[in-house]
Amino acid sequence: MTEPAEATGPGRDPEAVSKFVEGFAAQLVEAGMQRMPARVFAALLASDSGSLTSAELGTQLKVSPAAVSGAVRYLAQQHMVSREREPGSRRERYRVHSDQWYEALTSREAVLKRWEAALGEGVRSLGAETPAGRRMAETLAFFEFVDGEIAAMMERWRVHREQTYGRD
């Protein structure tokens, strides 16, 4: 029986934590995410409190403060983490909300929108009546369809989740 290890801050089982962090980060990287943001994100996901300071992240991941800073800025822009000022301290905490982050992941809305814009432009410039134009128009229609569906899907997830876990 592998003792689940006590939930002491950075303690627990650094070995197991690190293994998960690196493994999960590797998968995120393969899906197109930059390495450092992926590692930071995985580390937060694996923390008991769901939040860590810059310093803690640097220590745990063995990287410089500069690297943490860059990664965290990226993640915040993508709405995958939020920053919190620890009142009465110049420490900053970075947090994953258990629902916030995967909404960010699916609602790659911004990405879809840009794809749609590029496709629309293509249809216009190549001509809607050309075979290529028609193919692009159909592709565009697909993305527009997906856009709508995703919103509905997230709504169903919220319901499903509340039934299973109760509110956040």
Place this chain on the structure above:
Amino acid sequence: MTEPAEATGPGRDPEAVSKFVEGFAAQLVEAGMQRMPARVFAALLASDSGSLTSAELGTQLKVSPAAVSGAVRYLAQQHMVSREREPGSRRERYRVHSDQWYEALTSREAVLKRWEAALGEGVRSLGAETPAGRRMAETLAFFEFVDGEIAAMMERWRVHREQTYGRD
């Protein structure tokens, strides 16, 4: 009025085609795709026949046969293009099927599966009763939910598409 340009093979309006190809490829790159596969894919999408030979791709994109070869291998692995042997010629054609490719894009099933595996591993090793374990379990549940929803969504798309465009 900007003449839609004649649908002559490589002709049409090389200017407009190139503009679309580079623009759309750039968006795909930003979403995490490698540059050359993105350009090749965009070029195929913008071709009237929906298929091009290695040589045509090389000429149009101004890259070496080696680069085309690498890009095409990647795209084929991702099921985003299919290869066709032109009967009675050693030319190979690469093709986008109008439905095949976006199914490949959305059914990032393989990616999701690997994420799920990594998360499951994390839950096990950190302990399902720890706060971190619970967070990961919930995340895992979310991906499993998405898995199922995507299949249903694609089915709805097929119906929607057939009504709009008729069968392929």
Place this chain on the structure above:
DNA sequence: CGCTTCCTTCAGAAATTTGTGAAGTTAAGA
């Protein structure tokens, strides 16, 4: 009001990724 702590920014070094040229392989056509 200055000291100290923590984070950020920036320039550059290191590592990784990407594309090329050249040689190799397969298969059509004579």
Place this chain on the structure above:
DNA sequence: TCTTAACTTCACAAATTTCTGAAGGAAGCG
């Protein structure tokens, strides 16, 4: 069977990305 066209593979060069160390700036605390 031999020639030749077409794609692939491989080693290396170039470009890009990624991280670090050092300097700079904001905010608590004495």
